[in-house]
Amino acid sequence: AQSVAQPEDQVNVAEGNPLTVKCTYSVSGNPYLFWYVQYPNRGLQFLLKYITGDNLVKGSYGFEAEFNKSQTSFHLKKPSALVSDSALYFCAVRVYNNNDMRFGAGTRLTVKP
Amino acid sequence: SQTIHQWPATLVQPVGSPLSLECTVEGTSNPNLYWYRQAAGRGLQLLFYSIGIDQISSEVPQNLSASRPQDRQFILSSKKLLLSDSGFYLCAWSVKLAGQETQYFGPGTRLLVL
Structure with a gap:
């Protein structure tokens, strides 16, 4: 079984500051990890994914994510x-070979000017 | 390029009425197709996925059903809606890549059952 946890319901940052949105996972086997963003009343948009290789993955809109196997985080x-x-x-x-993608509960990011 | 469409965008239905939500994909062949429900702007629950025409897997027992009459068409239905069926319904597609594939989502249908 696989599962994902996003420990923070809400993250607030000031514009221009760095941001981090946390994710930890639990799987049996090697994980494929994804980040999506959802704007109000819209579908999810793909940001980036980790399949294999370099632990630092760069995606859309300047976002990046770091795969950490020892901490099971992304x-x-x-x-x-x-x-x-x-x-x-x-x-x-x-x-691998699993059609079931498990999503976290979501983290609402608010960036204040 | 590939595009995914969902309609209607918004739907208000009385309890006990039938439901039909449609999802179509353009620009790809033999995709995997998915239906999700999102309650209260939060987590997604996978309802159904399909790897081919008339091949549907259900993830949770519920008041809903799904059909795939054509390669790029995925329909979510109900014979009698319940209040608890209200939510934001998202369709998604992906190519087949043994789990590595990215899912791409449609714009969603907001359903309100009164």
Whole structure:
């Protein structure tokens, strides 16, 4: 079985400051990890994913995430937050040959000017 | 390029009425297709996924059903809606890559059952 935890319901940062949205996972086997963003009343948009290789993954809109196998984490980061980054962020995990992708409960990011 | 459509965008239905939500994908063949429900702007619950025409897997027992009459069409239905069926319904597609594939989501349908 696989599962994902996003320990923070809400993250608040000031514009221009770095941001981190946390995600930890639990799987049997090697994980495939994803981050999505959702703006109000919209579908989810893909940001980035980790499949294999370099632990630091770069994605859309200046976001990046670091895969840490020992800590079973895949935190989303951005060096300098924008007000327009305010949205709901979802982490998800899947394993090989499994159609079931498990999503975290979501973290609401608010960037204040 | 690939696009995914969902309609209607918003739906208000009385309890006990039937439901049909449609999802279509363009620009790809033989995709995996998914239906999710999102309650109260939070976590996603996988309802159904399909790896091919008339091949549907249900993740949770519920008042809903799904059908895939064509390769790029995925329909979510109910014979009698319940109040608890209210929510934001998202369709997604992906290519087949043994679990590595990225899912791409449609714009969603907001359903309110009164």
